[in-house]
Structures are given as structure tokens and as C-alpha cells.
């Protein structure tokens with residue numbers, strides 16, 4: 430398959446078929462189409478409850494969606510600037526349609542996100558992921574994120590035990606973007 434190209438051209442403003450992918454800000458109307466697919470995109474894990482509509486209503490300025498020329502959902506990133514630490518941006522969710530993986534789309538979404546939050550004064554990007562999500566861990570390491578110290582090292586990765594409550598251990602990743 431030809432390497433995908435993510436552009437900043439919005440689907441609304443495209444004047445001719447470009448066979449490119451289009452990146453735009455997230456909208457409230459993206460909520461249902463995204464929650465319908467995420468469990469499948471996460472390999473059958475139940476994660477849709479972690480994406481309530483509030484993210485689509487109140488975090489539009491830095492959260493993004495990628496669509497193809499047919500306006501099909503290709504990828505999305507939900508993130509925000511920390512209310513408590515204005516120099517920290519947080520990536521809550523990123524997902525790429527399984528048909529479009531390993532083509533640099535998530536990398537491009539992250540590059541755009543870093544630029545946007547840098548312009549807002551952020552110097553650090555943080556996120557957490559599940560120790561079981563090996564694909565996410567590999568991707569974030571490849572993107573230059575470092576796992577913060579944990580209570581236990583599992584298969585070479587520091588894990589913070591019960592981070593999200595009993596039994597919900599997490600890997601906490603951080604990257605400086607100065």
C-alpha cells in the first residue's frame with residue numbers, strides 16, 4: 430500500500446479529490462462514530478466508556494481527527510492541556526484504524542499535537558497506558574517517550590501498581606518537547 434500522507438487540508442475546504450488524508454479539529458458529532466469503533470480498534474478491549482462526550486465538547490482546540498477522501502474515520506487523538514500544570518499537555522486517547530496502521534499516521538498526529546501544545550506554552554507531554562498494551566508501549570517508546578519509575582518492572586517496563594484503582598496498574602510515559 431502507498432504510504433499515507435496526513436495533511437492539514439480540511440475535508441470541508443478540499444476543492445478536488447486529493448487521495449490524501451485530512452486532519453481537522455474534533456467535533457461533538459465525532460463522539461458516536463468513534464465510540465462505535467474503539468473497542469474493535471483496541472483489539473476487543475472494552476475502552477469506549479473511557480471516551481465520554483465531554484472530551485468531544487470541551488477539548489476541541491487540540492484534539493484531532495483524520496479522515497480519508499470518503500470522510501471515513503482513519504484516526505483520532507484526544508488530548509488537552511493540564512488545568513493544574515499549564516506547562517503539561519496530556520494525551521488521553523489515540524487510535525488509528527487497523528487498515529491504516531504502520532503508515533506514520535499516529536506519528537504525524539503526535540507531531541501536530543506537539544506543535545499545537547508547544548505554542549500554548551507546554552514543555553512536557555504525558556500519558557498513561559496499560560502494561561498489557563504492548564503496541565502502545567512500543568509506539569510511545571519509538572516516539573521518544575520515557576516510562577516514569579514504577580513499583581515493579583514487568584518485561585522491562587516500569588509499572589505503577591493500582592495507579593487507576595485496585596488491579597488497574599499503568600505505565601506512565603513522559604516526553605519533553607522544548
Ligand SMILES: CC(C)(COP(=O)(O)OP(=O)(O)OC[C@H]1O[C@@H](n2cnc3c(N)ncnc32)[C@H](O)[C@@H]1OP(=O)(O)O)[C@@H](O)C(=O)NCCC(=O)NCCS
Pocket residue numbers: 470471521522523524525526529530531532533534535536537558562563564565567568571572
Ligand atoms: C498505537 C497506534 C496508535 C500506532 O499507530 P500507527 O499509525 O500505526 O503508528 P505509526 O505508523 O505512526 O508508528 C510510528 C512508529 O512507531 C512504530 N510502531 C507503531 N506501532 C507499533 C507496534 N505495535 N509495535 C512496534 N512499533 C510500532 C512504527 O513502526 C513507527 O516506527 P518508525 O518511526 O521507526 O517507522 C495504533 O497501533 C493503534 O491505534 N493501536 C490501538 C489503540 C491504542 O492502543 N492506542 C494507544 C493507547 S491510547
